[in-house]
Amino acid sequence: MTLYNPLTANLTHYLFFTGKGGVGKTTMATATAVQLADAGKRVMIVSTDPASNLQDVFETKLSNQPQSVPGVSGLDAANFDPIVAANEYRESVVAPYRGVLPEAAIQNMSEQLSGSCTVEIASFNEFAKFLTDPTIDQKYDVIIFDTAPTGHALRMLQLPSAWSNYLDQNQEGASCLGQLAGLGEQKATYQKAVDTLNDANLTTLLLVSRPQWASLVETERAAEELAQIGMTNQQLIMNGVLEHPTDEPSQVIFDQQQADLRNMPTSLQSLPSAEVPLRAYNVTGIANIRKVLQTQQPSVTAESSPQTQFPSIDKIVDDLIKQNKKIVFTMGKGGVGKTTVAIQLAKKLAAHHKKVHLATTDPADHLSLFKIDDPAITVSHIDEKQVLKHYQDEVLAKAKQTMSADDVDYIAEDLRSPCTQEIAVFRAFADVVAQNDSDIVVIDTAPTGHTLLLLNSTENYAEEVKRTTGEVPQNVLDLLPRLQDPKQTEIITVTLPETTPVYESLRLNADLDRAKMPHKWWLVNQSLLATQTTDPVLQARASSELKWINQVKAVSNSYYAVEKWQPNFEQVNLTF
Template identity: 70%
Template sequence: MMQKYVPENENLTHYLFFTGKGGVGKTTTASATAVQLADDGNQVMLVSTDPASNLQDVFETELTNKPKSIKNISGLYVANFDPVVAANEYRESVIGPYRNVLPEAALKNMAEQLSGSCTVEIASFNEFSNFLTSPEIAKRFDYIIFDTAPTGHALRMLQLPSAWSDYLDKNDRGASCLGQLAGMGEKKATYAKAVETLNNPDLTTLMLVTRPQRASFIEAARASRELADMGMKHQQVIVNGTLLTHNDEASQAIFEQQQADLANLPHLLQNYPMSEVPLRAYNVTGLDKIRLLLKTKQPDIQSVEVYDYQYPTLDKIVADLVATDKKIIFTMGKGGVGKTTVAVQITKKLVAQNKTVHLATTDPADHLNFFKTADPAITISHIDEKRVLKDYQDEVMENARATMNSDDVDYVAEDLRSPCTQEIAVFRAFANIVAQDDSDVVVIDTAPTGHTLLLLDSTQSYAKEVNRSAGGVPQSIVDLLPRLQDPDQTEIVMVTLPETTPVYESMRLNDDLNRAHMAHTWWVVNQSMLATQTTNPFLQARAQNELEWIEKVKDISNNHFAVEQWQPNFEDKLLKI
């Protein structure tokens, strides 16, 4: 039996990185750890590096990328990276010193160089590096806790120190999307220190948060292996959401599934210290619930009357997608809400309506990789980041050699070694998927909300980057934004859970999509415990908490919604893992 996760008993290091698959409870676990450490008299900094962060929901306060003290928690400061704000500040830090010094045309050229999509990534990363390497911050706080983006993007972020350090070692022209006047030497020293700090087991611990489910364990093991290969070998595992009581069909199914998956834990994870956070009967939002999460004594649970709620299912949405003859369908939402499984369900139901479907993903974690099918009506594509990067670099170099002198070719080759190039290559692959015409419909399982919005918002700046490095913009990129904004072609299906944070995140996504003029009629409330009509008092308490959020979705969507019932090992069964 695992011991309970108690922060003060864990011999924690100065820097803590909470990472894992979307929806495993990274933010709540990191927040509860931060609060408990602060309550014990420590000075604590909690930083989110996730563009779709919900720290503001957890602490019920507005946050920025600057540390903010939290009311009624002495010693706790919280920061929430805003990529857009960080990019603007980064751009001004580069251009500002040259105002009234260089001609306006030169300043405009610098601004153009720094308006590329990868500037957002660099700016956010520089903010992260500052918290990781600043002597002042290190001295001020006893613990610095990072709540990271879901695994695929967290891996990307944690790889950047080595990537940029290596790039700057080889870069002798000042090329790339960093900009020619961005202070290469200073950044090189910062990135080298970041690498050293991340790989120092006396300073940094990787906290692998996982649900007691096979798919989540697989993701945690993948992250563990990749980060260990990078040098982050000091790791421990937190299993979040273990069910302790079971007395009806639903609770027994959950318990048996969890115990079976724990019994078959990947060998790699067995090498690390492991602890558990039991499933709670309440949503962890607000300071009172955060403080309660890791306590041994929990409030008593009262039985409630079970009602038979009849909600529409995903079949209603698919019928509308067929009737309106949609060509491009996205599933979007916060990490862990089940976007991949909903995308697969929609695909299967469309095929049952005699449609051919191209199923794809933009998520680096690529959970779609688990889905196997022999159905000829379904084609599946995965963006292999290493392959598309090499293909893009080879293509650009071939064009450069045919049209440029040797010095310019060397400049292009140097530029293509920039870590930003991978983002451009992946974006172009995404545009090609949207442009495909080998099927009646393309269904795209997206990355978690924040990263998807950055990708969609950056279509024009990505086009500039492609044009700058490749010397031309493919038609697929030219057509991309108009197609995404055409409601006759495109539908975005919003996927959420019947819980506070996922619904709030979907509401923010709803507003962002409105501003981007992208069609989004339908919502799916996924994995509803309320729909199971469980009689287990513990699960009933959770189910009753869902009702408020299902009704909110019903109202926001103008009754364009569906509710999918919770199922044990739902992801495993659907994706045929």
């Protein structure tokens, strides 16, 4: 794999850097922007990440208006806050109905527009301005987007009823398409934006990954999802490749990375790809941004890491047993190790003579890669396609009994939206939890805060939303109060000791607060600091973890644990 060089990478006018939290999207985007600007290109870089560290990387204050970056001639930058944009978007949708609909309905609409769907749509709204404004198009040679819109948002935007006046005429329905209620007047702009994203001559999608199995699997999923909706001009950037191991932990990491790169998914192997070695320094400030893609790097001197003792996952297990919890979720963004944590919890609980039901809804079914032969653990995989089809058939069958043909057509379209899949999966969760075959249920790949908000709304306003979700099953009605009961339920936030994963976890916790879901414990996974490495590069990386571990300790009120980095942890048979 060759070194990544933007000047020789055959890039287009628009560049979208995408990838899971913590893989280095902003680092790659800013390094690309600076190198292209230094080569004489007129460049704009835009971020809409709610936890954006674009300002920190450039060490300059940014706003939603393009401004020059000090020290880099020809480079402008803008940083949008999609949370603010989402609030403004939500108000634009709800405002026309104030004084027209009952307050309960207004509250319902606002709550439905409080989740991640709305943030994605509001983010895309900002992206669209830069994708369709002819003045911006002509001013810059290259326009770079950090944190690209997801396939989830784009699939919603491609549903025809996003542009119809159905929602204006049907005020009692609450659906996934309700997220798009304010977009009808912008049909031409959004259509042009989507067309631009799908034009391989104009747009390149740069998939940023780490050389680790979990990250590669998540990257493959994103690549396939975005290709399905037209973004086929893709390149792969492998960030953080360790080059010269000097101690046992670094040698193990090196061997693991090389093995995972040799066995990366076939679909990724076919993409144009390049790598960026693991750097010992934090990529902040123009000087370090310029260095990150250079072949010659400064020498690194080993420094002693702080001697620290962190609480382990056993502390969490002891508390789960003491509190007699019945339902445990592992929540977090892709690539943080939710599956391995869920398995550790299940095995440790079983070792304490608990009968455990371990479930996952991950389409890749990572649980199948583990050898879990403990008779005290029952394993199940919720097949998303199967439960989605069952849910769609059920809702349509009921709709046809009472609705006109036009309304049934609308319902059928809404059922093809990505939010419907989340609701169908959550109903399957309800069935799993309702079983009485275990003392405790451990659920991997939990539903997002957005889904929980939708279902909470479904419970409170069942009559209003029945048109789009059908009758609410008793299992769901019973489940939600249980999930909100801290005596029964515990949600464990799994994160990594890095900027983006911690900020994303904080946003997830805010969603859970709105959904009134108990989430006391945090687990910081895959810590290099906890390995006590002596490798100069890894030591430098490890020392930067302490800040984030301490932040987790603070926000969790010391209800936290730290697990050290382990090789190929995602694929090994866990034994205790």
